[in-house]
Amino acid sequence: MEKPADVFDRDREWDALRRFVTDESRGASLGVVSGRRRQGKSFLLEAVCESAGGFYFSAQEATDAESLASIGQALTRHLRPVVPFAPADWGQVLDVLLRMGAERPVPVVIDEFPYLVRVNPALPSILQGAYAPRRSERTSSRTRLLLCGSALSFMGKLLSGNAPLRGRASLELPIRTLGYREAARFWEIDDPRLALNVHAVVGGTPAYRTEMIRYDAPRGLDDFDDWVTRAVLSPGSPMFLEARYLLAEEPDLRDGAIYNSVLNAIANGNSGRGGIAGYVGRKSNELAHPLTVLEDAGLITREVDAFRANRTDFRIAEPLLTFYHAIMRPYWPQLSAATAIERIWERSAQRWTSNVLGPRFEQVCREWAAVYGHQRRLADLPVRVCAGTVNDPVDRRTHEVDVVAVGYADGSRAPLLALGEAKWNDVMGLGHLDRLRRIRALVGRQGRYDTDATRLLCFSGAGFTDDLVQEQSRGEVELIGLDELYGRA
Incomplete structure (x- = not known):
């Protein structure tokens, strides 16, 4: 299994997946792949299935009956049985997936797994039963089942505590954003100063360059301002609403007002719990839940002060969120109407340096x-x-x-x-x-x-x-x- 040429970087992740899906040991195995949206998880897992002759299924937001019908149709196309496969329940689906690994190790990917569990909460328990240690269908199979999801708060709980799948998985692989050096190579930017400016806006999310901006990168430092206005601040760009979608995509973030206020407080330099509480008008003890939810969703990080153990700093993990709250949110009505975009960006120069670029450099x-x-x-x-x-x-x-x-x-x-x-x-x-x-x-x-x-x-x-x-x-x-x-x- 050689990594395809169109998979950028991800050598560590590819090696982990290769070892998992080519393991010749008897007994079906289970793996979990997680990461925020647009990091290339699906692209990577599809490449694994293509390289190893596996089965890939991406779930949709649908009823349980429709999802069963969809995976039945996908398995029919993949296996080409004499009679189309129409499963009555998920137990039948899992038995078919386990039989696929009867003769050799076969990767099987169920992408967007949280969509399925949302309408059928019993699915992890059904999987637990299918992967019972002494169950013959599991012990005689070499199916390498990978569950993938973008809802980090959900995926983080899938294998924790008393969860049904606790102890069942032999691979837990997070797909993180690209580091700042890798992001510069991905954007094909050789000038370090330009690379850091771009990183302070879009971070290391691969899809922001490919699907979202369609490879529109600044040609140099003298093109950076024009690039920001056309690629991010323009209502005609897919990037314009992306920061707002990052919150909407997390199922646990139901009260958007408090989460946006917390993020806005951090983007405006309030990294301590007391500063955040004062900014949003809440008591410090009332912020424990929203801060924990944002952290579980991978949108903020918690950092204990190196010299004061009783002090904790919170930082926004996704640079685009910092950019949105510091630059876009104060002028949202004008930007939505495409009014004076260049003037707004020019007017935001001080906030860009002090609230976005400086903290990102640190x-x-x-x-x-x-x-x-x-x-x-x-x-x-x-x-x-x-x-x-x-x-x-x-x-x-x-x-x-x-x-x-x-x-x-x-x-x-x-x-x-x-x-x-x-x-x-x-x-x-x-x-x-x-x-x-x-x-x-x-x-x-x-x-x-x-x-x-x-x-x-x-x-x-x-x-x-x-x-x-x-x-x-x-x-x-x-x-x-x-x-x-x-x-x-």
């Missing part, structure tokens, strides 16, 4: 530290990379740290591998280094981390002063620009 710097930093700049592979806040009792202020890399704790204290500051538009100088030195000293006095070998990192999208470059040569500070972030230095 997140990319954290991703770099987590994935690539140990290759050249850090002494070891971090086990955790996050942000943090440090109290300064002498100056009576709080220092915010953009990048905190923590190593594995072999002894009583974990090593603090690095402290970093990220500035998108600022040329960084000795003042930034002095601030990091001060923070390192404060953290050292706290005693929580071992700071003996802590490195100081300066990330900049605009460059560094000559004095700071000289300090790098002395070995105390590491300077990381856009070229290194994107692996071009």
